[in-house]
Amino acid sequence: MHDLETRELRYFVAVAEELHFGRAADRLGIAQPPLSRAIRRLEQRLGVRLFDRNRRGAALTDAGEVLLREARAVLDAVGAAARRTRRAADPSRPLVLATKAGASHALLQRLLDAVAADPGAAPVEVLLCEVGEQAGLLRDGRADAALMHRPYDDLAGFDTEDLCVEGQVAILPAAHPLAARERLALADVQNVPGLPIARWPRLDGTYPDGPGPEVRTQSQLAQLVALGRTLLVIPASSRAWQWPEHVAVPVVDAPRVTTVIAWPPSSRSRAVASLVRSAAGLRGEP
Incomplete structure (x- = not known):
């Protein structure tokens, strides 16, 4: 079987999210017949049916559900690679640190102060987000690191350093x-x-x-x-x-919450490593 192409994965994800070939074609900016042919070719190559088609649209099969999860991860990784590559070409760019708006404010301020006091550290741009958004920002390359909270945030697949535990x-x-x-x-x-x-x-x-x-x-x-x-x-x-x-x-009996700094495990950035060291130096201070 040939390797899957990002183009056909984008086509598949559009249909899987719209559950309608016409709406998916409009979203992609292509005509419906070539989109339908592309999905049928994909099914033939994989040897599975990805959609149950009906007059109202389409429904994902069990195999389609699996491919949707995998395809989203692949497309996120491709987008992240492009963003990180472009940013790596600019050595003067700041690191992007994602954090929930209003969360761990005192710790964040101390971290920014520590970075500012280190003449060798890369500048840090703070990207404030809503609850649960840090993982997506890390996975798609819009952030280099993030302040997150265990057990509430999605830490799967990231490297982490525990910073503090609080009530x-x-x-x-x-x-x-x-x-x-x-x-x-x-x-x-x-x-x-x-x-x-x-x-x-x-x-x-x-x-x-x-x-x-x-x-x-x-x-x-x-x-x-x-x-x-x-x-x-x-x-x-x-x-x-x-x-x-x-x-x-x-x-008094609520679960304790651990604040961590998280980053992609594939990162080889010295600037990210320096930021993590600065954060680890604040360990124990909420």
Whole structure:
């Protein structure tokens, strides 16, 4: 069997995501007949059926589901290779460090100060993102390293260095009775009448079941808490973004959270290695 080509993988992913050959063709900017022929050739070469076709469109087979996961990873790797190659040609470029907006703020500031004090270190550009986005930024080459949190973030396939371990706090509306408590347990915050825990998307983009609002951004969450519509439990150092209408109360039995610096295992960058050493020098400070 011949090696798969990135072009046909792009065609396949478009159809798999649209589940409709016409919409996929429009997205790709090609006519539908050559797209359909390309997918049939791909199926013939692999010896499997990737789609069940019907009048309304198409549905992925089990084999198609597997190829979709693999194809996305391959296309991400190809894009990352191109971005890293272009950036490597510019020795003056800054390193890109991805981190969740509002998370590990004090640690991030100390890291930037340490880099600024090292005359041999590459400058660092901070790329602020939303919850769960760091892994994608690392995999597609838009970031060189990232501050992430175990057990919540997707660390699969990355090299990591543990930096600090900390407890968690509940972020509550200041007017709520629980906000007057000195400490809380998880049982205190899991079934609060009229104040459900906010729901973040899982790593696959789906939301867990529950009565709390579905949120994607810190700004959504901050306002919903201020309005008395939800609460959340987060690492203690991530409360830097809390509003005056919020109160943070320690949750004594919440799982401990480890902040790590992560980077692609294929990296041979001396600048990345230097950044990791600077971060490791701050170990233990949340």
